[in-house]
Amino acid sequence: MAESGKAFDFKLFRRLLAFTNAYRLIFYFVAFAAVAMSILAVLRPYLLKRTVDDAFVPQDSNLLVMFVSLMIGVLLLEVLFQFAFIYYANWLGQHVIKDLRVKLFKLMTSFKMQYYDKSAVGRLTTRAVNDIETISSIFSQGLFMIIADLLKMAAIAGFMLYQSWRLSLIAFAVMPIIIYATRIFQRAMKVAFEEVRNQVANLNGFVQERLTGMKIVQIFAREDTEYKQFVAINEKHKKAWVKTVWYNSIFFPIAEMSSSVAIGLIVWFGGLNAAEGGVITLGLIVAFIELAQMLFRPLRQIADKFNSLQMGMVAANRVFAILDTKSHIVNEGTTELDVTKGEIEFKNVRFGYVEGEEVIKDISFKVNSGETIAIVGATGAGKSTIINLLNRFYEINSGEISIDGTSIDEYTLVSLRKEIAVVLQDVFLFADTILNNITLNNPEISEAEVRAAANEIGVSKFIDSLPGKFQYNVKERGAMLSSGQRQLIAFLRAYVSKPGILILDEATSSVDSYSEEMIQTATEKITQDRTSIVIAHRLATIKKADKILVMDAGHIVESGTHQELLKKENGYYRNLYEVQFMTEEAI
Structure with missing residues (x-):
């Protein structure tokens, strides 16, 4: 079982990843698309720099047309790879949860009656439907998106250092603040999402039982009592979600402000250097503004996508808890019963x-x-x-x-x-x-x-x-x-x-x-x-x-x-x- 305060459970993640083995080719293609997108992401700012420095400033219309054409080509390739990446990442997620749901249902049909005597139907329904659906977000919005963003950030950071280590250091100086805030945010969200899943299961269980037993509720005039109980459970559900909203409302303004400060410093330092005839060109400043935004945007998005990953991991933890349940009738018999006497x-x-x-x-x-x-x-x-x-x-x-x-x-x-x-x-x-x-x-x-x-x-x-x-x-x-x-x-x-x-x-x-x-x-x-x-x-x-x-x-x-x-x-x-x-x- 995953620990509540643990930001990420790699053992659980590896176990979940094993379900992609049947779709290895698709998995590798999605990984390739992520690498291709990170390379293409660097090409656009580079072509923008060349356009400003080699075509716009000297007013060379032929080069301007060429660079604009190249940027359009790169953009089209990005769109193509992004489409393939999003489609096949979601495709993989849906196939994995289909296999997982089938395995879970087959397992549940083999449990002892004793297991169902002690387990709420609403909770089991939540595990088999809601939680498994949430796991798909690990592939569609979590895992691959985070990997793609990390690759993009690594490519952008390397390119920035190659172009200008001075402007790179200015941009990188703000990153520890965002990384530290992201780390705290991840840990807090892990605990918050576990509480959310608990309250969702409680809500589902309560509603399902009351709808099934509505005749008893009405026979004994328990409508008001059950309504008050529902209000209390719903209030807990709301508070669990509001806690996640609170963490989001703190983190994202901090990340946005930090990236804006970094861009302001790049413009200030680069502008002074360019005005004094230094090595920094106008095209490089324009490219670094875009590069800095591309560097910080994934950081902000990674935190958001980590939310999806965390919710998926919490859900996976609950589903695997059922898959690990040892509550089966021992079925080691080999004889086929064909009643002849019926004694x-x-x-x-x-x-x-x-x-x-x-x-x-x-x-x-x-x-x-x-x-x-x-x-x-x-x-x-x-x-x-x-x-x-x-x-x-x-x-x-x-x-x-x-x-x-x-x-x-x-x-x-x-x-x-x-x-x-x-x-x-x-x-x-x-x-x-x-x-x-x-x-x-x-x-x-x-x-x-x-x-x-x-x-x-x-x-x-x-x-x-x-x-x-x-x-x-x-x-x-x-x-x-x-x-x-x-x-x-x-x-x-x-x-x-x-x-x-x-x-x-x-x-x-x-x-x-x-x-x-x-x-x-x-x-x-x-x-x-x-x-x-x-x-x-x-x-x-x-x-x-x-x-x-x-x-x-x-x-x-x-x-x-x-x-x-x-x-x-x-x-x-x-x-x-x-x-x-x-x-x-x-x-």
Whole structure:
């Protein structure tokens, strides 16, 4: 990680520069264009000097035309190289951030769920979009521009010394002031820009969360409270930016005043020397005025471009912090899972989301081929955690989970998750058509297959009632559908994937009776002849299960069929049944 007070992190910069290796020829061309521009920059003042001394003063019209023509030619070459330089520097920057963004997104899709449990979505979005876009400025406005300016300054300084060391010393005398001011400015801006990026991430995170949870904000009349919080966060964001404006407002007047003083001294000393018949000519004075401006202008611009470089480096530091995150499920399995039996076994499995706090405590159970087991228990008992562990969203602390007699660690992650379909309690739908939400853009699943599957599990009538049918856009998070309809889409999504194992977290407390009836039909159809684990919320599902696992505080406290468990005097399931399910059965 870069240090806040450090003006430039070369280690981080070298790491970023490695992304240009794939575009080496373009990189070298941009460097060549920078060198060419520095040489051409010196030619113009030199031709101007010759024009004044050899053509203008002696009034030689032929030489005047020749020198003016040469200056026009040099100017055209400068324009050509500057165009190529700016275009290809930006081209390189865009290609680098494209590669970086793709790498970052691919990495984020492989993170453990635990990483997302602890990370704000708004911040991750800022890293993947805003910060990576800012990195492009390192190439378009920072790195190459600074190198080009430094080369130009070196060429100008060398030419000035060659032409007149006296006038050069006058110009150079002011440079330490500007260099010292630039150094202080760079350090201050580094800290300021880190604060800016922090506040941008906070602002993005806050806005994204509130827009996503706007229903909760309005239900609980939190508009004024959230507005005040936003004002406070926005105020911090403004102050961070104003600090950068303050530093700019101090530095640039100092740099401008210093360069004006240098030009005034050149005119004064050179004019006196020329008036007294010295070695300094009128053409040399005119050339040095332009040379001094060309020398000091890059110094002022370098500070401005260093701002872009600093912002890019701060952004790069944040992006690389994610790239360096070690939060991946170990994917060293080599066996492709092809479910033949669908036998699932948990042996002495222990797990905790937080170190030292186990939520699954030494549980063991077996699901035979084609069986449906129901898991019941109070909230927080560990029911959903079993789903997460079977899919390897989290790594177990100890024990073993196996499918068809082989540990799930030995299977490749892709094949494991392809064979296990999950219908979650909280159904997530993308802002896309119903068809694409079902197939998840899998080209191997045709619309005809989806329609046939919809008929089989009894949800085609509901879909056909929508405008556009399978092409109906459900909008963000499926906002255009009811919770029951969203769950039916999730059932169909699981069914068309033809999984070997099915996991259902069936929550129907918030759905109408018509949707619940369709869900019940869909459940029966998709669990038929397929190994299924159901986190059961309805008595109908529980009674039909081949086995019921009763969980409490991370333990399996009872197991058996519905009738077997009811026979246990003062049993956990019997008490649960009497409190929760008897009313449902009566209805």
